[in-house]
Amino acid sequence: MSLIVAKFGGSSVASIDKIKHIAGRIKGMRDKGDDIVVVVSAMGDTTDELIELASLTGHDLCKREMDMLLATGEQQSAALLALTLNNFACSSISLTGWQAGIKSDDSHSKARITGIETGRIKNELKQGNVVIIAGFQGLSPQGDITTLGRGGSDTTAVALAACLDALRCMIFTDVEGVFTADPRIVKEAKKLPQISYEEMLEMASLGAGVLQPRAAEFAMLYNVDVEVLSSFSHNPGTIITEVANMENHRAVSGIAHDLNCARFALFDVPDQPGIAKTLFKTLAAENINVDIIIQSAMRDGRNDIAFTIEEKELSRAIPVVEGLVKKICASGMTYGNDVAKVSIVGAGMQSNIGVAAAMFEALADEGINIHMISTSEIRVSCVIDECHIKAAIKALHRKFELDKIE
Known part of the structure; x- marks a missing residue:
């Protein structure tokens, strides 16, 4: 019997019908004999709605009290999913982050996980329960509820997978995996079958929204294999793993962009x-x-x-x-704030000459001026005028022939 940690994002639990859908999927996984720990985000736009509600109280929003408020969104999802699974004759229990033993520092609104006491979770698993945990939250040394920042449920899931020695952490979302570029901008974008921890960390940090950067960092530090896949289909997703486990090293694996610049x-x-x-x-x-x-x-x-x-x-x-x-x-x-950042990422850059030059050529051919450049061993980023971001993404995707990745 293996242990699987499965995280379902807000779009996956946005309604009771969707909760029933993923409950059926979880029950199917449990029926195969695996132990299941589930991490959930808040339903749909609940977090934004709670923030808007809080704003009606005035402009001075205490971060501690905001954490108290925002943590309720994930608790709602966890309880509704547990109720649904129990009605599907699949024994389950919901836990808040602190009931699950998740400890954090005291940085309200962007706390970091400092440790997990897994005794309660393991005991519930021994009793045959699917354990459903409210993501995005922890408990500070002072005993206060904290939240982990936007996308923090990803970090909760990967951290739990590491501490529980799970076979795999599955991140269910509304896309089928990690793509070579945003498919809403580049219709030829391809889903990557695999991507390295380092590449995923760079892409997440550079604006790719499929995984929180800290979750990618956790996965790399603790060697947790993560699969990003869709909760609305049964197609295989993208496996995030160490470079040694990958079949080949592409010079460029993907294009990331960030408008929050x-x-x-x-x-x-x-x-x-x-x-x-x-x-x-x-x-x-x-x-x-x-x-x-x-x-x-x-x-x-x-x-x-x-x-x-x-x-x-x-x-x-x-x-x-x-x-x-x-x-x-x-x-x-x-x-x-009229600028944006576009980046190419690939583990193979370290052994391929002229990758940066090819990027600059592609942008020059489109008449796109570069304001700033930043590099790492596996990434080149350029700050450009925001109005050119879509043209830049498409040009780079063509230049590195990412539509031909199989």
Whole structure:
């Protein structure tokens, strides 16, 4: 008998009919003799609706109380699924994150899992129950409910699979796997049969919405095989695994893009020790995450510094950066949210020459200007004008012949 951890996202539990559908699927898995732990997200748009409801109370929304509120969405899904499975003569029990032993730090709204006490889960499995766990939540050292950030149910599932030594973690969603590009933009996009942990982590971090970045990080750290597949079909999905288990290494496996992007440019920054520390330590203290950073060549003892952040943080970041411009004696700054990031990802980049050059050629052929460039061993990212993002994705997909992946 094997243990399977299965996570169902909000679209999979968006209505009672859909809950009944996945209950039938879970019962089928259980009837094959496997132990099943299920992690669920909130129903459909419940989280957004709760946030909107909270906004009616005023502008000052305490993060602790927001966590108390938002955690109820997943609890609702878990209880409804347990009720349904029990009515299907499939013994089950629902647990909150803290009842399931999920511990976290105290960073409300974006907590990190620090450990899982699995005793309760294992005991329920021994009694023959399907264990249904509310995702996206944990318990802080102070005994407060915390939430793990958007997509946190993915992280819950992968962390549970690691701690319970599951055979596999199955992430059921509304798409059939990981595609070479967003199929809503590129109709020729192909589903990847396999992708490495490193590639998935890069793609998730760069805007691919099929898996939360921290879930990909957990999978890589603890060597958990993850399958991303559709809850609405029985077709095989995409297996996320270590590179050694993959049949071949493609130079480029996929195209990711991110519209949640804003950029700043600071002019005539003094070229002296401590300036970068002051700038980026201040932003970090304000919980503003910086992505791409570029510093120009020095001229007359000064240079320009440009960087990107998440667009949703722009309004909060503007007064912080304005204060920094004065503090570090820069001559001024500009900012904007009319940019986007497009990236190519592939484990095979490390052994293939000219991949970045091919990317730049494809963008140049489309008349697309590149504002910023960032690279890693398996990724090249370019910041471009947002209005060109669809053309860029399509051009790169053609350039690297991703429609021919089998």
